[in-house]
Every structure is written in structure tokens, then in C-alpha cells.
Amino acid sequence: MKQFFLIITALALVMISGGRVSKDIIPGAIWPDNKGVHINAHGGGILFHKGKYYWFGEHKVEGEKGNQAWVGVHCYSSKNLTNWKDEGIALEVITGDPGHAITEGCILERPKVIYNRKTKKFVMWFHLELKDRGYDAARSGVATSDRITGPYTFMKSFRPNAGHWPLNVKDIHQQPVGDQVKDKYCGGKGCLPGHPDTVNLLGRDFQGGQMARDQNLFVDDDGKAYHIYSSEENSTLHISLLTEDYLSESGKYIRVFPGRYMEAPAIFKYQGNYFLIASDCTGWDPNAARLARAPDIFGPWEELGNPCIGTDAELTFHSQSTFVLPVQGKKDAFIFLADRWNPKNAIDGRYVWLPVQFDENGIPLLKWMDRWNLNFFSKK
Numbered sequence: 001m002k003q004f005f006l007i008i009t010a011l012a013l014v015m016i017s018g019g020r021v022s023k024d025i026i027p028g029a030i031w032p033d034n035k036g037v038h039i040n041a042h043g044g045g046i047l048f049h050k051g052k053y054y055w056f057g058e059h060k061v062e063g064e065k066g067n068q069a070w071v072g073v074h075c076y077s078s079k080n081l082t083n084w085k086d087e088g089i090a091l092e093v094i095t096g097d098p099g100h101a102i103t104e105g106c107i108l109e110r111p112k113v114i115y116n117r118k119t120k121k122f123v124m125w126f127h128l129e130l131k132d133r134g135y136d137a138a139r140s141g142v143a144t145s146d147r148i149t150g151p152y153t154f155m156k157s158f159r160p161n162a163g164h165w166p167l168n169v170k171d172i173h174q175q176p177v178g179d180q181v182k183d184k185y186c187g188g189k190g191c192l193p194g195h196p197d198t199v200n201l202l203g204r205d206f207q208g209g210q211m212a213r214d215q216n217l218f219v220d221d222d223g224k225a226y227h228i229y230s231s232e233e234n235s236t237l238h239i240s241l242l243t244e245d246y247l248s249e250s251g252k253y254i255r256v257f258p259g260r261y262m263e264a265p266a267i268f269k270y271q272g273n274y275f276l277i278a279s280d281c282t283g284w285d286p287n288a289a290r291l292a293r294a295p296d297i298f299g300p301w302e303e304l305g306n307p308c309i310g311t312d313a314e315l316t317f318h319s320q321s322t323f324v325l326p327v328q329g330k331k332d333a334f335i336f337l338a339d340r341w342n343p344k345n346a347i348d349g350r351y352v353w354l355p356v357q358f359d360e361n362g363i364p365l366l367k368w369m370d371r372w373n374l375n376f377f378s379k380k
């Protein structure tokens with residue numbers, strides 16, 4: 001009789017979890033939450049707070065329509081990084097107000113949340129494209145909440161660093177702007193008439209603020225927070241120090257990798273060095289990841305090639321970076337988080353999570369694994 005009940009309980013667990021009771025991470029698989037529904041948090045990031053991880057990401061709907069925001073930013077919580085509880089929508093898009101910056105049908109991508117110890121506020125930054133304007137607006141949005149799971153209140157959207165030159169500004173950028181780019185926005189890679197160190201996009205956008213598309217946040221050990229965003233028609237990344245309250249840009253920033261069209265940036269710190277994993281700029285299609293290292297977040301940054309190894313390494317295992325998560329309580333343990341997009345049916349995008357490995361020189365490596373779990377980090 002006792003055995004019978006054990007079997008029934010086990011079966012019930014398998015059913016509740018959609019067949020997934022193990023503590024394994026299975027890159028690219030359907031990943032059911034506590035209700036058995038595939039996790040809906042794309043282009044996401046994770047914040048650890050008071051013993052739990054909180055995963056924030058884009059809530060997508062079915063079909064191509066899902067490439068726009070109809071719901072908002074979804075939040076999930078977990079103690080073990082494999083079993084996730086649905087915490088609902090942390091930031092909702094606005095319905096019934098077509099003029100609102102985050103009205104339904106806008107594009108709201110790559111949301112990231114950080115916690116400000118001084119103000120005790122949770123601060124969310126995201127890439128915002130205004131409704132029906134494609135990817136022209138290239139703005140950053142900010143929302144805050146007193147509770148980690150929300151509701152978050154939308155504060156503002158803007159183009160970063162208006163009226164500020166980067167620390168490493170070049171002479172050309174302070175010269176008059178050429179007619180080729182004056183009033184014209186193009187759609188990214190291949191559309192510029194020249195290298196961004198000769199075509200003055202930075203100068204063009206000096207007054208109104210710099211373009212900001214794919215983005216991430218990074219909080220350093222000293223509590224300083226940085227915004228990393230693809231700017232200048234995606235041609236160049238900017239790394240920008242935030243104000244102490246994390247709500248605005250401080251005006252102190254640098255341009256990095258001009259002309260390299262880096263997207264999907266994610267920064268982490270390992271043994272005193274800053275590492276960046278990013279992608280090339282090919283829309284929803286995967287490409288080869290890019291690794292870079294710097295002794296200081298403001299550089300100099302050095303590219304180190306593709307960190308992926310093995311089959312489909314040149315396609316980042318059919319995914320694109322979104323975040324690098326430091327595992328709590330384990331030294332030098334990091335997880336690479338990426339999206340396997342499905343733009344034809346956006347809700348079916350998958351998550352590719354892999355442990356970051358390091359070679360004998362301390363250079364990060366990514367190897368495909370069919371399934372793995374956090375014990376991986378104990379074996380090192």
C-alpha cells in the first residue's frame with residue numbers, strides 16, 4: 001500500500017511539473033514552471049535577492065505578433081535555478097492609452113533588474129521601441145518598484161547621455177555632422193556609408209541622446225552600476241556609469257568596439273578582470289558569440305574570439321547571449337544564459353543555459369551540454 005502511494009505521488013509530481021522533476025538544466029528544451037507552462041521570460045536577466053533568484057524577461061505571445069510587447073515583463077522565482085515559480089507580470093504594458101511610451105504593441109526587450117541598497121528600490125532597465133516605428137526610436141526605459149516581483153512603475157524613456165561626450169571621444173565626433181547621416185536613421189549593419197569613426201553618428205545624436213538598443217546592466221563590487229548598450233546604429237557599444245540611484249546615466253561613458261556591431265552584451269567579473277560576452281548583429285538569426293576582456297570596465301577592452309567550442313560553436317549553439325549569472329555560494333561559478341529565438345512563434349523561444357568553463361589561462365569557454373546541473377561547479 002505504501003509503495004502504491006509513493007508511485008502515485010511520483011506520477012503526480014511528474015504531471016505537475018510537465019515531466020520534469022529532475023534538478024537538471026536541459027538547454028533548448030521546453031522549461032515548465034510550477035504550473036507546467038513553458039517559462040515566458042525571453043531576453044532575460046536574473047537578480048539574486050534574500051535567498052532566491054528572480055528571473056525577469058520578455059513575455060511573448062504566440063506567432064510573429066509575439067515580437068512586440070502585448071503583456072510586459074514576466075517574473076519567476078527559484079531557490080535552485082531549475083524549478084521556477086510564476087510570480088506574474090512585474091511590469092505591465094499600458095492598455096487604452098496609445099500615446100503612452102509602453103503602450104501595448106511597443107517593442108520592449110532585454111529587461112534587466114538591479115537592486116539599489118541606498119534607495120531600497122528595485123530598478124528595471126529595458127530597450128524600448130515606440131509603437132509602429134520599427135527599431136527607429138532606440139530608447140532606454142526605466143521602471144522601479146519597492147517589491148522585487150513588482151508591480152514596477154514606468155518612470156521614463158530616453159536616449160542615453162544627451163549632451164555628454166564619451167571619455168574616449170574622437171576629434172571627428174566633435175566636427176560638423178556630414179549630410180549622409182544627418183536626418184536619416186538606417187536599420188543597422190551594412191547601412192552606414194562608412195566606419196563609425198568616420199561617419200559621425202555620435203555627433204549627430206549628441207544633443208538628443210545616443211541610440212540604445214540591445215542592453216544590459218552590471219553592478220560592480222563597489223556598488224557602481226553600468227549600462228551597456230548597442231549604439232550608433234548598433235555599430236558600437238557604449239558602457240555608461242549610472243547615477244548613484246541607478247535611475248539615470250551619469251554622463252560618464254566610453255565607446256567600445258566601434259564598427260564591430262556587437263549586440264546582446266553581458267558583462268561579468270572573474271578574478272579581477274571584466275569579461276564581456278556579446279554577439280554579432282544578425283537580427284533573430286544566431287551567429288558566433290564574441291568574448292572580450294578588460295582590466296577596468298572602462299577599458300582597454302581586448303577581443304578574445306568566440307568562447308564556444310564544438311559542434312555549432314559558430315552559431316553559439318543556435319542561441320544569442322542575454323546574461324551571465326554568478327551562482328550564489330559557489331566561487332567562480334557562472335552560468336551563460338542565451339535565447340534560442342523563434343520569431344515565427346515568439347512564445348516558443350527556448351533558453352540555452354551553459355556553465356562557463358575556464359581554460360588554464362583563465363579564459364572563459366562555453367561547451368554544449370545536453371543536460372547538466374549545479375553539481376558541475378562542485379567538481380572543479
Ligand code: GAL
Pocket residue numbers: 043109110214263264281282283284320
Ligand atoms: C536581435 C536582438 C534582439 C532583437 C532582434 C530583433 O539582434 O538581439 O534583442 O532586437 O534583433 O530583430
